[in-house]
Amino acid sequence: MRLTFAYPTSPGESTGGVVALFEFANALSRRGHDVRFLHGPEWPTRIGSLDELPEKCQGHGVQHFLVDAIDDPAVPDGDIVFLSDAPVRYGLPAVIVQGYGMLSPELEDAVFRVPAPKVCVARWLIDTGIGLGAPAEQFVHAPCGIDHDIFQVRTPLEDRPIDVAALFHPHREKGWPDLLAALHRIVEMRPGTRGVVFARNKPPQELPMGIEFVHSPDHQQLATEVYGRTRVFVQASLREGFGLTPVEAMACGATLVTTDNGGSHDYGIDGVTARVTPPGDPEALATATVGLLNDDAERQRLGRAGVDHVQQFRWDRSAEKLEQFLERYRSDPAAFQHPAQY
Missing domain, CATH: 3.40.50.2000 (Glycogen Phosphorylase B;)
Structure with a gap:
């Protein structure tokens, strides 16, 4: 054609x-x-x-x-x-x-x-x-x-130094204010949490203690240095058409905590491949994230199921x-x- x-x-x-x-x-x-x-x-x-x-x-x-x-x-x-x-x-x-x-x-x-x-x-x-x-x-x-030659598990799920990772995006539907509030709450609930926020442009607000900013990583850096070293990836969008970033993270073994935002229905199945919370509820995001960080067996179970599920994309x-x-x-x-x- x-x-x-x-x-x-x-x-x-x-x-x-x-x-x-x-x-x-x-x-x-x-x-x-x-x-x-x-x-x-x-x-x-x-x-x-x-x-x-x-x-x-x-x-x-x-x-x-x-x-x-x-x-x-x-x-x-x-x-x-x-x-x-x-x-x-x-x-x-x-x-x-x-x-x-x-x-x-x-x-x-x-x-x-x-x-x-x-x-x-x-x-x-x-x-x-x-x-x-x-x-x-x-x-x-x-x-x-996604490119599964790049986005794949390289680091065992039980041996990951980054507790939480997330993407900053300024569009209103991406839920950055909720995500930032959730990150602050995660650090309060679990002192010593280490995390990464990445984006093309740095967020205007100060990030919580222990959360570092990574500027504009390419796909290989994302896969190996961010997703592949992360325990939990958090998506706070109010609405997503699809959501490439969480799928990439899941393919690398990061366990997903996401809002119920539309696009997440294709990959974020609550209790099966992810933890799913209502949009606009940073407290629920933080609670779900900390719950997985404190329960390695459950985090790894969902993470492995997520890896298998996203092979279809x-x-x-x-x-x-x-x-x-x-x-x-x-x-x-x-x-x-x-x-x-x-």
């Missing part, structure tokens, strides 16, 4: 949602498809040249185009385009849904109501779309994946599933283009 992706890639772009677009494009290209990626138009910024493409875009057989308009004559015709209002010559439209409740309701609801297939990276997004009136046959679950596996769905769409487009029922 001739498949076209489009996004106004910014310099240094590395957010989970954008990485997912690159990874889907790369995985479909590895499966032999003719994949094109349009970078642009500017909204509000865009890379100035293809030399600025992130590493994830390079070396996978994908054709990259820097465009000032979607209908750029240099871009060849296609079979499927992951854009709802693309020129007809790019093929049948489809959309990739990676979240809900992060942007304006009008914009997000409109995506679900496009009379075309919706590729959802988490199961809760399918439930949300059906609840908004979109036909069930328009949805396919193609979860995000692989880009090539999701690309195969998406490929099969798109082939059905191409063979009978009308069956996937019924309007939403408001």
